[in-house]
Amino acid sequence: MNKITRRQALGTTAGALTVLGIAGATAHAAATDSRAAATTPAGTVDEVYMGRRIQISPASGGGHHGGHHGGAGTPSVRIDGRELHVMQNADGTWISVVNHYETFADPTSLARAAVRELQGSQLAPMQMGGM
Amino acid sequence: MTVRKNQATLTAEEKRAFTNALLELKRTGRYDRFVTTHNGFIMSDTDSGDRVGHRSPSFLPWHRRFLLEFEAALQAVDKSVSIPYWDWTADRTTRSSLWAADFLGGTGRARDGQVMDGPFAYATGKWEVSVRVDGRSYLRRALGEGVAQLPTRAEVDAVLAMPVYDMAPWNSASNGFRNNLEGWRGANLHNRVHVWVGGQMATGVSPNDPVFWMHHAFIDKLWSDWQAKHPDSPYLPAAGTPNVVDLRDTMRPWNDVTPADMLDHRKFYAFDTEPASAARQR
DSSP states (O other): OOOOOHHHHHTSOHHHHHHHTOHHHHGGGGGGSGGGOTTSOTTOEEEEETTEEEEEEOOOTTOTTTTSSSOTTOOEEEETTEEEOEEEOTTSOEEETTEEEEEESSHHHHHHHHHHHHTTOOBOOOOOOOO | OEEEOBGGGOOHHHHHHHHHHHHHHHHHTHHHHHHHHHHHHHHHOOTTSOOSSSSSTTHHHHHHHHHHHHHHHHHHHOTTOOOOBOOTTTSOSTTSGGGSTTTTOOOBOTTTOBBOSSTTOGGGSSOOOOSOSBSOOSOBOOTTTSSSOOOOHHHHHHHHTOOOSOOTTOSTTOOSHHHHHHTSSTTOOHHHHHHHHOGGGGSTTGGGSTHHHHHHHHHHHHHHHHHHHOTTOOOSOOSOOTTSOOTTSOOTTTSSOOHHHHSOGGGTEEETTSHHHHHHOO
16 A cells, blocks of 8 residues: 555545545545434444544443543544544544644544554554553 | 753764663663653543643643653763753754764654664664554654654744743643643644654654654753743742642652752753853863
C-alpha cells in the first residue's frame, strides 16, 4: 500500500481520498450514519479501513474503564479488537494515545489516523498508571 | 552549576558523552521508567478531571521537575552531562546536525518509519522500545511528515508576548501563555514539534525518542524567557482550584514539590544564553 502521510490524509477531504484510491476502504463509513440501521445506536461505527477493523461504541453508563480517563462520556474505540485509548478535549475534539499531540474532529477520523500510524502493527494492551 | 547548552553548539565529545549516558540509562532500565511515568500522566490528565503533567498550568513546572530528575540520572552516569536544548525555530530542517549519525540519527525509512542510523537505531541492539503503545520495538520518526513546518521565531515571540501565565478553565481550552506554548490553542508550539518529529514522539510514549528531552529543555527555556519578559506576572492559579495544581499544591508523582519550588530555574541550572552562566563555565 502506498504510504500516505498524515499531512496528506488530514489535509484532504473524503472526496479527495476517493481520488487517492482508498475509497474502498472507507466505503463502510457510510454505515456510521445513524439512519443506516435502526438497531445500531447513534455513534456506532464498524468499518474496515486500510485493512483494519475499526469498531466504535458510544459511551454508555456501563463503561468498563470507569472514570480513570476520558471521563464518563468516552466511547470505546477498537482496532482489530484491541482498545485504543482516546480522550476528548474541552473543545470537543479528540486525541488518542498514538496521536497524542494532534486533535481530530471525531472518533472516526481519530481511529483512521491511528490505523495509518500503526502501519499494520497491533495495539498493545492499555496500561494505566505505572508510576 | 549545570549549564544547559544549545544542542547546535555541542562539541563532538559532548555529543558522545550525552548519547553514551542515555544508552547507559537505557541499559539499566532506568530510562524506561521515565517513559512509563510520562505515559501514565498523558493518559490520565484530562480537561474535565485531575490534571498535572499536561493540559494544565502545571505543564511547565511538572516537566521542569521531570527533566531535573532525568538530568540527575544522566549525571549519576557522567557528571559532565546536562540536557541540551533544541531551538527548533533555528534548527528547523531534517539536515540539522541534530539528526546526524553522530548525535540522534535521522528520520525513519519510508517503509516502516524505522530510524536506521545513529546510536538509537534498532540494529545497534542498544535501543529497544519496550514501553510502547503497539507491537513495534524500533525507534521511529517521520520528520516533517505529520506537519510541514516547525514553529517560527515570530510565532514564538508572539506567545512570549502574552502577559498572563494561564487562565480559567485551566485546561486545553484556556487562553494565556501556558496553553499557547503547550499548543492546544493558537499557532501551536510544543504540540506541533511532537507531530513534526513523528514516530514515538507523536504518541503518549514520546520520551522513547531522546529528542523529547531536548524539545522539553527548549520549552523550559521559553518559560524562563517569558518570566524575564514579564517579571510581575505570577504562576496562576494561586489557590483553591479543583483538579488543578495551584501555586503551593504538591505535584504527583513526587508529592514533595510545588510549582512555587520550580519557578526559578537558576536554583538548578543556567542556560548558555545567560550572562551569569558565562562566568561559571570553564
